[in-house]
Amino acid sequence: MLKSIIFVLLLSFVPLDAFAQDGVLTILYTGAIKGALEPCGCSPKSSSGGLARLSGYILANKEDLKPYLLLDAGNSMGEDTPQGRLKSEVVIESFAITGYDVAAFFHDDLLLRERFVGPLVDKSGIPALSETPSYPASIQLKQGSSVINISTDPKAYKKGRLNILLSERPVSDVKDKKGWDVIILSSGELLEEPVKTDGAVIVSGYPKGEKLGALTLQISDDGLVVGFTHRWQPLNKEIIEDYNIRSLIDEYDKKVADLLKDDEWQLPTNSTYFGYESCVECHQPFFEKWSTTRHANAFATLEAVGKSRDPECVICHTTGYGEKGGFYSATTTPGLMNVQCEQCHGPGREHLADYTVAMASINESVCLRCHTEENSPDFDFSIYREKVKH
Ligand code: HEC
Ligand code: HEC
Numbered sequence: 345m346l347k348s349i350i351f352v353l354l355l356s357f358v359p360l361d362a363f364a365q366d367g368v369l370t371i372l373y374t375g376a377i378k379g380a381l382e383p384c385g386c387s388p389k390s391s392s393g394g395l396a397r398l399s400g401y402i403l404a405n406k407e408d409l410k411p412y413l414l415l416d417a418g419n420s421m422g423e424d425t426p427q428g429r430l431k432s433e434v435v436i437e438s439f440a441i442t443g444y445d446v447a448a449f450f451h452d453d454l455l456l457r458e459r460f461v462g463p464l465v466d467k468s469g470i471p472a473l474s475e476t477p478s479y480p481a482s483i484q485l486k487q488g489s490s491v492i493n494i495s496t497d498p499k500a501y502k503k504g505r506l507n508i509l510l511s512e513r514p515v516s517d518v519k520d521k522k523g524w525d526v527i528i529l530s531s532g533e534l535l536e537e538p539v540k541t542d543g544a545v546i547v548s549g550y551p552k553g554e555k556l557g558a559l560t561l562q563i564s565d566d567g568l569v570v571g572f573t574h575r576w577q578p579l580n581k582e583i584i585e586d587y588n589i590r591s592l593i594d595e596y597d598k599k600v601a602d603l604l605k606d607d608e609w610q611l612p613t614n615s616t617y618f619g620y621e622s623c624v625e626c627h628q629p630f631f632e633k634w635s636t637t638r639h640a641n642a643f644a645t646l647e648a649v650g651k652s653r654d655p656e657c658v659i660c661h662t663t664g665y666g667e668k669g670g671f672y673s674a675t676t677t678p679g680l681m682n683v684q685c686e687q688c689h690g691p692g693r694e695h696l697a698d699y700t701v702a703m704a705s706i707n708e709s710v711c712l713r714c715h716t717e718e719n720s721p722d723f724d725f726s727i728y729r730e731k732v733k734h
């Protein structure tokens with residue numbers, strides 16, 4: 345009995361000699377994924393990310409990355425909506441497939457817990473940490489013959505171990521915390537470079553999982569962190585996706601499509617949107633010019649990637665979505681697919697009744713509803729305006 349107590353005590357002071365050989369450990373990390381399963385692909389500049397690529401990257405580079413830990417610092421769940429819950433499900437299942445060593449879940453994630461997140465986490469078997477009593481706050485991971493302390497509790501560092509804190513707080517709140525070697529945040533702050541404090545290296549997960557963080561620690565023979573390097577691994581389309589996670593996302597797309605109930609759609613009385621066909625007879629040349637623009641093909645773009653029934657996409661790739669008489673689905677409102685005349689010029693009812701009634705005037709703000717920083721980072725009104733002139 346006494347012997348084993350002494351042995352345990354000794355163990356807890358063992359230096360991180362597992363790293364003594366090569367003296368490095370890479371911490372691969374995410375945080376603040378917020379249910380983002382994959383990038384929308386609207387622009388080459390905003391097309392990095394995605395859980396299938398993240399896993400694919402690790403699969404392909406496992407040997408070179410070793411020894412490594414894969415951690416998620418929290419705020420990974422989607423919103424508490426039917427679609428958001430489907431996302432959360434995929435996130436958790438993909439964490440298990442990718443082989444996360446630890447994932448943290450904070451308040452927002454756990455709001456859903458009773459009904460939803462908890463059972464999924466339990467079923468997936470991923471080691472989960474949280475600030476609530478439902479899950480442990482800390483976990484000790486063995487790496488070779490040494491032990492790493494990973495925790496969501498800022499007070500729970502352990503002497504003589506490599507201490508990693510997972511937190512959802514902003515940098516300003518954690519930078520004075522003592523005892524930690526590494527602090528990984530899921531605050532959603534973008535820290536391009538790690539913040540080095542007195543004792544710790546602080547990093548933050550790339551918002552929406554656009555990139556994978558890789559922090560490589562140099563560890564001395566007596567277990568001290570003596571240096572580090574950091575890089576962001578982009579997750580571009582050149583990376584071969586993990587097939588299992590791609591299948592999960594494809595299934596997710598089908599479930600999202602099923603959320604949309606065509607039989608709940610009602611033919612609007614006094615329709616507000618009529619579609620380009622009602623303009624063609626009088627504006628043939630304008631119609632012909634429009635047909636050559638990418639606006640006229642925006643729906644096929646979604647069909648090609650299996651997202652043509654995803655409200656998060658159709659809102660900008662169709663006409664009048666979410667409004668009375670606007671696009672609902674390809675089956676119920678086929679005449680309102682794509683970014684049509686009325687999307688820019690406004691609903692046509694009054695002009696159709698009397699063409700001397702002018703349509704809404706157009707300025708840049710019309711375009712910016714869809715050409716956002718995120719979806720269209722290269723947008724420049726004068727250049728883009730020229731491209732769609734008719
Ligand atoms: C806020 C509006 C908006 C939303 C929401 C949106 N898109 Fe887009 N999308 C755009 C705009 C604007 C472009 C054109 C960007 C450019 O070229 O500057 C575009 C372009 C694209 C393209 C590129 C087409 C090509 O040929 O290069 C793809 C693919 C795409 N979107 C898919 C999606 C998917 C999938 C979703 C949902 C997950 C989505 N979009 C949601 C506005 C949006
Ligand atoms: C309802 C959303 C929406 C509005 C409003 C909108 N666009 Fe677009 N735009 C899109 C989408 C979606 C695409 C990409 C279509 C595709 O390729 O699938 C696009 C593509 C384009 C492209 C092609 C980009 C390229 O590099 O070839 C240009 C140019 C453009 N839009 C200009 C404009 C201008 C100018 C306005 C305002 C007068 C405007 N758009 C308003 C959604 C919109």
Ligand code: HEC
Pocket residue numbers: 620623624627630631632634639683684685686687688689705706707732734
């Ligand atoms: C991407 C937004 C957009 C789409 C889609 C669009 N237009 Fe336009 N349209 C414009 C802009 C911008 C102008 C320039 C008018 C202005 O500056 O107020 C314009 C001008 C016009 C004019 C008036 C030209 C003039 O001499 O004043 C007509 C007519 C017109 N569009 C018809 C159509 C028809 C018909 C369609 C569909 C087949 C269509 N437009 C689709 C943006 C759009």
Ligand code: HEC
Pocket residue numbers: 618619620622623624625626627685686689691692695696699700701702703704
């Ligand atoms: C019955 C023929 C007719 C139909 C149908 C029609 N227009 Fe027009 N439109 C006209 C005429 C004629 C003018 C010029 C009016 C004027 O100068 O007073 C015009 C002017 C316009 C203008 C430019 C001036 C303005 O009013 O802002 C736009 C934009 C426009 N139409 C868009 C549309 C769109 C979009 C549709 C389909 C929803 C449409 N029109 C359907 C006949 C028509």
